[in-house]
Amino acid sequence: MRISNTPIAARLAALGVELRPGVSLAEHTSLGIGGTTDELLIRRYETLPEVIRDLKNEGVPYKFLGGGTNVLVTDGELPWIVLHLPSTHPGVRVEGNAAFVDAAADLGGTVTYCAKRDLGGMEGLIGVPGSIGGALRMNAGAYGTQIGSYVREVELYRAASGENETLRGDDIRFDYRHTSFAPDDIMLRVKLELPPNPYQEIVAGIRVCNEKRRASQPLNQKSAGCIFKNPQGASAGRMIDELGLKKLRVGDAMISDRHANFFVNAGNATCDDMLRLVDDVRERVKKAFGFDLENEVIFWKN
Ligand SMILES: Cc1cc2nc3c(=O)[nH]c(=O)nc-3n(C[C@H](O)[C@H](O)[C@H](O)COP(=O)(O)OP(=O)(O)OC[C@H]3O[C@@H](n4cnc5c(N)ncnc54)[C@H](O)[C@@H]3O)c2cc1C
Incomplete structure (x- = not known):
């Protein structure tokens, strides 16, 4: 348009x-x-x-x-x-145990910035790419950590009132890759409260998470992370792997051979290629295991 x-x-x-x-x-x-x-x-x-x-x-x-x-x-x-929102660097200000962060700031950069000021808790999020705003919307999480646990206040544009407002963390629900924000709310700034920890200890935790990520994810290929959410009590990646679907391909959309819940663009994949691959896998998983896999990635169709 x-x-x-x-x-x-x-x-x-x-x-x-x-x-x-x-x-x-x-x-x-x-x-x-x-x-x-x-x-x-x-x-x-x-x-x-x-x-x-x-x-x-x-x-x-x-x-x-x-x-x-x-x-x-x-x-x-x-x-x-x-x-x-154009990115701001670092876009973070620390006061005591609180970090005030712009929505456009980089999530990984924020984790590192806070670590250098002896504020931890978010080590698990270090390899999650994207912005703080996206992390709030998705309640980004990894290795037992989710950003929602540290949110104390969010300044946002509220679709309901058409104005910028501030919400208290207690008034927001953060669930697994889901939050209670309205679909067209736009996060602008957040106040996080982080547990103090010496820098060296935080860095040791970050290293462990980085190694786990490098060992299991196709980090040098184009992806959007996990394509499906894990259903309660099951792993989408494990089910796809058990069906022998790693490397399954539609055009240039392909299931990673490193992580079966990562679908990668192996060349010039179109959106249609990716959607056909996603639908095919969803059907096979439903047939074999009875689970209706829900998308974790947000699809922007027409
Ligand atoms: C290699 C790789 C590994 C990943 N690993 C993980 C992981 O371990 N855990 C995890 O949770 N995710 C993971 N992801 C997914 C992704 O990085 C996260 O969901 C991230 O938080 C998305 O942030 P973003 O800024 O890129 O959001 P976008 O992709 O730009 O947007 C995602 C959604 O959030 C909305 N949004 C973005 N910013 C705002 C804002 N300021 N206000 C309101 N809505 C907004 C968008 O409208 C859209 O609906 C991974 C992705 C990749 C590529």
Whole structure:
């Protein structure tokens, strides 16, 4: 969708929003799949309510993109624009045991920044790519850690009120790869409370998690991490592996030979290739084990 030569573009420019025309989402997602659309970079978070009000009034559909590491985007000219908060470095401020972090900050960078100030707890999240905002939305977790455990406050654009608000951590539910945020809430900043621990001990924990990740995941291939959530009491990856489906391929979409729940783009995979592979595997798992696998990756179809 193109809004470059419309009156809304001029109004957005006056608000300090940068419009990037014709951005390829294949270049902005870790799967390397996705079509083209205009992107808005929102530098001043306080302008978001006005930007979204204007988009809604003009009937311009939009989606919000963080680091692009957990989305599968459809191909071709996309029927919506993309909103994005440009990354801030480091985007973190520490006060006592609290870390105040911008949604656009890098998750791994935040873990390291806090570790250097003797604040730990998030060691398990070190290899999870993407932004803090994406991690909050997904309640990113690994090796027994989930970001939701440390959230004390979230500043966000609330779709319900059309304004920026602050929520207390106790008022937000963080479940396995699921949160109680509304689908079109946009996280802006978070206050995390982290347990103090000497840097050397935190680094030792980080090393262990890094090694586990390197040993089991195809980190040099294009993926979006685990494609399916694990059903209660079962492992999606183990079931797919037991069916002998590693390396199964539709076009250039392929099941990794290292981790059966990682589906990789082995060349020029299209969204359709990936969706056909996902559907095929879901059916086989249902037939063999009776589980309806739920997507962990967010699918942005038309
Ligand atoms: C190699 C690899 C390993 C991975 N390992 C793990 C793992 O161990 N554990 C794990 O949990 N995940 C893992 N992932 C998945 C992914 O990294 C996480 O889900 C990550 O938190 C997504 O963040 P993102 O910024 O890239 O989000 P995106 O992919 O950009 O977006 C994901 C969803 O979050 C929404 N979103 C993003 N930012 C915001 C915001 N500021 N406000 C509101 N909504 C927002 C988007 O609209 C979208 O719906 C892995 C991915 C890869 C590629």
